[in-house]
Amino acid sequence: MVKKEKSKQEEKEKHIDFRDQISRNKTKSVFLLIFVFIVLIVLGYVIALAFQLAVFGLLIIATLFSIFYVWITYAFCDKIALASVGAKAADKIMHRSLYDAVENMSIASQLPMPRVFIMPGKQINAFATGKDPKSSVICVTEGCLEKLNKPELEGVIGHEMSHIANYDIRFVTITAVVVGAISIFSQMFLRSLWFGGGRSSNREGGNVIFLVIALVLAILAPIIVKLVQLAISRKREYVADAGAVEFTRYPPGLINALKKIEKDHEPLKVPGAVAPMFFSDTTKQRLAEMFQTHPSVEKRIKALGAM
Amino acid sequence: MALWALFIPLIIIAVIVVIILLVWVGYYNRFVVLSNRIKNSLSQIDVQLKKRADLVPNLVETVKGYAKHEAKIMKEVSDARKMLVNANASGKMDSRIKAGDALQGALGRLFAIAENYPNLKANENFLQLQTELSSIEDKIAYARQAYNDSIMSFDNAIQVFPGNIFAGQKFKSQAGKYIQIPEAERAPVKVKF
Numbered sequence: 001m002v003k004k005e006k007s008k009q010e011e012k013e014k015h016i017d018f019r020d021q022i023s024r025n026k027t028k029s030v031f032l033l034i035f036v037f038i039v040l041i042v043l044g045y046v047i048a049l050a051f052q053l054a055v056f057g058l059l060i061i062a063t064l065f066s067i068f069y070v071w072i073t074y075a076f077c078d079k080i081a082l083a084s085v086g087a088k089a090a091d092k093i094m095h096r097s098l099y100d101a102v103e104n105m106s107i108a109s110q111l112p113m114p115r116v117f118i119m120p121g122k123q124i125n126a127f128a129t130g131k132d133p134k135s136s137v138i139c140v141t142e143g144c145l146e147k148l149n150k151p152e153l154e155g156v157i158g159h160e161m162s163h164i165a166n167y168d169i170r171f172v173t174i175t176a177v178v179v180g181a182i183s184i185f186s187q188m189f190l191r192s193l194w195f196g197g198g199r200s201s202n203r204e205g206g207n208v209i210f211l212v213i214a215l216v217l218a219i220l221a222p223i224i225v226k227l228v229q230l231a232i233s234r235k236r237e238y239v240a241d242a243g244a245v246e247f248t249r250y251p252p253g254l255i256n257a258l259k260k261i262e263k264d265h266e267p268l269k270v271p272g273a274v275a276p277m278f279f280s281d282t283t284k285q286r287l288a289e290m291f292q293t294h295p296s297v298e299k300r301i302k303a304l305g306a307m
Numbered sequence: 308m309a310l311w312a313l314f315i316p317l318i319i320i321a322v323i324v325v326i327i328l329l330v331w332v333g334y335y336n337r338f339v340v341l342s343n344r345i346k347n348s349l350s351q352i353d354v355q356l357k358k359r360a361d362l363v364p365n366l367v368e369t370v371k372g373y374a375k376h377e378a379k380i381m382k383e384v385s386d387a388r389k390m391l392v393n394a395n396a397s398g399k400m401d402s403r404i405k406a407g408d409a410l411q412g413a414l415g416r417l418f419a420i421a422e423n424y425p426n427l428k429a430n431e432n433f434l435q436l437q438t439e440l441s442s443i444e445d446k447i448a449y450a451r452q453a454y455n456d457s458i459m460s461f462d463n464a465i466q467v468f469p470g471n472i473f474a475g476q477k478f479k480s481q482a483g484k485y486i487q488i489p490e491a492e493r494a495p496v497k498v499k500f
Contacts, residue, residue, distance in 0.1 A: 096442075100442050100445065103446065104445055104446060105350055105449075106447045107446055107449040107450050107453055108349070108449040108452055108453050109453075110344060110348060110453050110456075110457065215487070246456075247449075250454065
């Protein structure tokens, strides 16, 4: 009885801990997104100053177009993602353990039951998609079913469920729009320099300074913003890991799954566009962390171990 | 110009009032959502408890065919089930949980005894019921956890500043009314038979 009481106490302490971690990560993500927006506004403003306002209007049209384009993609994201990896709907009887794991996580997270899909591939990996929790989809690889035991599978599903709960799919899409808009801004500006070069001699001296600032910004902004986007993506992975622990109350499950992924050297061939959606890096290439969509497995394990 | 300037304080006041109203509406809706979540998670537990009670007669029938002598444990399971059905009818939450736990304990002992009957263990129907019941046991554990979580987020939302300002008597009286249920002990790795 005493032992029970004690473990309950520990459970309670853990409770506050991972909740803290989730909200802290959320705040950081919001700050990063605000930063990206500020870069967008400053860049647009400086370009508008360097040129006439008519060009600014053109940039706005370009932005609206890219938002429309991404909105369409977002509306069909589940169908596009599932089709591009060749996923098939899981069978409730044949894939009973998978269904149970998803149902358990859906009960624990109090979210509607997602549709369950399986995609070919020996690598341990998974992804979630769908516009909102009501139309969500969870897709796992065949490797997941073969190599993971129950607590590990629940950890991975819990991670994906947490992406759904945090509206990460929406967040990632919006970030992609803004980052895309910035790169369109910069491209249009740099190109227009070639064509508009002759006219600039007619302008007042003030514009030259802004022209130089705009030039520097147009080259640097897309790079900086891309790095910020990657940083946001990595933060969201930590949030989802913390969420998985909130749902399973069992960090070793996810830790062991990550350890198995680390030892797993199976490649997974998926289109580049959907690769960032996955539970872990699909390519297993060794890049500096700055350029990666996911934190390293060691760092994720370390963060989980601290909970 | 002077006339125009007169309206500025009025506009500022109007904007402030609208903002406060919007925040109040936002909080009100949040409290309603959170309190509905408690009710919803409670019904989740009931759904699983009922599913389990429905499977028990089938299980008892199957076991009877192989282990006639184990009358004591069979009676124990049947009694626990009866208790759960009665508790469901009476409607008290803690008695339902207690009855559910009693049934779970009795089933655990039944499955332990079943180990001594190789023919029973090989029975297709028995195996299926066993998987089904162990999966329900997991779901009850997760549903309890979700119930406790939803109580905690409701209580927090109402007691923590600035939510406590916007929570009227209606919600404040609800805070702390719900009692957490002890979480089921979850074995790290479930043994599969």
